[in-house]
Amino acid sequence: MSAQTDVDDAMTSLKAAMAAYVAANGNSYNLAMWILGQIKQSDPAIARALDSGVTRFVAEAPDRRLFSSIG
Numbered sequence: 795m796s797a798q799t800d801v802d803d804a805m806t807s808l809k810a811a812m813a814a815y816v817a818a819n820g821n822s823y824n825l826a827m828w829i830l831g832q833i834k835q836s837d838p839a840i841a842r843a844l845d846s847g848v849t850r851f852v853a854e855a856p857d858r859r860l861f862s863s864i865g
Contacts, residue, residue, distance in 0.1 A: 798862035805861065 808829075816822050834841035 796862065798860075801861040 812822075812825060812829075815825055830844060834844055
């Protein structure tokens with residue numbers, strides 16, 4: 795498998811997990827903050843990107859393309 799396909803598969807799993815959590819009356823804001831915290835801890839470069847406003851762009855322009863189609 796390619797890295798792009800792995801990212802797409804992971805995103806599918808993440809979407810399913812988020813949907814299940816929210817369906818079980820989980821707080822979506824708390825989930826989002828936890829996910830961002832986990833992502834920031836995983837890679838300093840990604841943490842800098844998130845801190846510099848990349849989340850604003852994502853929130854304003856949802857991108858539903860597969861990563862393999864753009865990566």
